[in-house]
Amino acid sequence: MDSTQPQRPTTDAALFWERYYRARRAWDTHVNPLLAETVAPLSPGTALDLGCGAGGDTVWLAQRGWRVTAVDISTTAVERVRRRARELGLEDRVTAEQHDLAGSFPAGEFDLVSAQYFHTPFPLARVQVLRAAVQALRPGGLLLVVDHGSTAPWSWNQDPGAHHPTPREVAADLDLDPEDWSVLRADTPSRLATATVVDNVLLVQRAAGTVTR
Ligand SMILES: C[S@@+](CC[C@H](N)C(=O)[O-])C[C@H]1O[C@@H](n2cnc3c(N)ncnc32)[C@H](O)[C@@H]1O
Secondary structure: OOOOOOOOOOOHHHHHHHHHHHOOOOOOOOOOHHHHHHHOOOOOOEEEEEOOOOOHHHHHHHHOOOEEEEEEOOHHHHHHHHHHHHHOOOOOOEEEEEOOOOOOOOOOOEEEEEEEOOOOOOOOOHHHHHHHHHHOEEEEEEEEEEEEOOOOOOOOOOOOOOOOOOHHHHHHHHOOOOOOEEEEEEEOOEEEOOOEEEEEEEEEEEOOOOOOO
């Protein structure tokens, strides 16, 4: 699959997310707090924002000196992030690419890969995407996965029995060799949004001496 050319929304998932972002009047451009907390002590490097959506994380990182590749299935979201980066004079630091991560993954190696609430109501082999993400890390690089850990009033799936994979379960799916990878964080903090919600947080680091691809 060509990983650089914009694709028309031909799958149900692409159509859904395209319509979702086209219908949005207001764009939430705030940084996700767990990303901000994780990145605050780090020196800027290269970052990949998986499922960047409105781009709040991408812009926040770029404003702190990171060079960010922002990826989303929605062309509207990607164009919006690109435009916002341009408006803020950050175009040199932001590369926004449309990908259906089910079929293509951006090129490059990164000091940080962030997947914030990378959820979709469509079937997606997320574990394959996250495995590609860890392989795209530079030695010493970090993968931060923040998932919903509880059902919020606004969740698509209101099934009270819905299982939210724990950070340890997500880590187990990645099947990481402990010689080369460390789990720095795997916990489930709560935060107050319009209701109290739980986040499932996984932070993985590639060993500094690991040879990449
Ligand atoms: C729940 S939203 C989270 C957006 C953003 N990370 C945030 O924290 O606000 C999930 C995002 O993943 C994107 N997405 C869903 N399926 C995707 C896929 N197969 N490939 C790339 N992006 C996808 C959606 O377009 C959406 O922007």
